Amino acid sequence: MDTWNVMLIDHDRLFSAALGTLISSGPFRICHYAADTGDAATAVERGSEPDLIVMALQDGSAEELAGIKRLRTATGARIAVLADEMLDRSLSLALRAGADAYLNKSMSSESLLRALQLVMLGEVVYPTHVASLLIATANERPTPTRATPTNNELSKREVQILRCLLAGQSNKAIARNLHITESTVKMHFKNVMRKINAQNRTQAAVWAIQNGLSPLVNA
Known part of the structure; x- marks a missing residue:
């Protein structure tokens, strides 16, 4: 050894x-x-x-x-x-x-x-709440991004959704937590991914941590 x-x-x-x-x-x-x-x-x-x-x-x-x-x-x-x-x-x-x-x-x-x-x-x-996200999408083999929105800043709702993601919540759980529909959650995720140049939820989670966001359990 x-x-x-x-x-x-x-x-x-x-x-x-x-x-x-x-x-x-x-x-x-x-x-x-x-x-x-x-x-x-x-x-x-x-x-x-x-x-x-x-x-x-x-x-x-x-x-x-x-x-x-x-x-x-x-x-x-x-x-x-x-x-x-x-x-x-x-x-x-x-x-x-x-x-x-x-x-x-x-x-x-x-x-x-x-x-x-x-x-x-x-x-x-990483800590458990981050590791679980990485394990869940291990087959995607993402390359973490540190991009910062340049043209459009994240909205308050988009920040909330990223924080829910860090807490390990599914789209359904996020919708329930934020009192919006699951289709609205998906729409916000699409916008967030575009703004931060992320290809998947894992990259989005890593970007959120690198930019100082914390998990949101209850809105």
């Missing part, structure tokens, strides 16, 4: 030490501990060659986003983000910066190790 070198990024040394011990119980070897992305980037510039970078997200700030982007440019290592909460805003930031995984700190040790191994096998690991 391959052993991958891991760089851990977290200002909390105690947490990093515990996480390092946990990760080392799998096919991983800790090669460097960094307090922040600046420290990590400096280590890479000085010759550190991690296969995987695991970063504990603090507040999803612009500085952290810039740090992830800097690491993405500086190294070909896979990047996994650990967050205290599954917040769509910070998920959006992580995706925009090029992270390969967005994981919850509260997940079990077994799930964490399995997720990190999947990342090293080339998979991209």
Whole structure:
């Protein structure tokens, strides 16, 4: 079995030490501990060659986003983000910066190790509500788009429909939630797809996350 070198990024040394011990119980070897992305980037510039970078997200700030982007440019290592909460805003930031995984700190040790191994096998690991959309349309093999509407901005209703999509709702469920007909939902979806240059629901969901939208359970 391959052993991958891991760089851990977290200002909390105690947490990093515990996480390092946990990760080392799998096919991983800790090669460097960094307090922040600046420290990590400096280590890479000085010759550190991690296969995987695991970063504990603090507040999803612009500085952290810039740090992830800097690491993405500086190294070909896979990047996994650990967050205290599954917040769509910070998920959006992580995706925009090029992270390969967005994981919850509260997940079990077994799930964490399995997720990190999947990342090293080339998979991209999303939260459950996004992963379900990707699995549902796996045969479509979409290429995520980051297009932004240029000629026509999304209407309030179209934004609501995208948010319902992120919540994993079918057209029928969206119609019931928004108190409109299913044919109206389909019409809005057609308009949304055209505006954001998406070819399917998965691309639309990824675009919505990348542009800061959050799931809408009840209108």
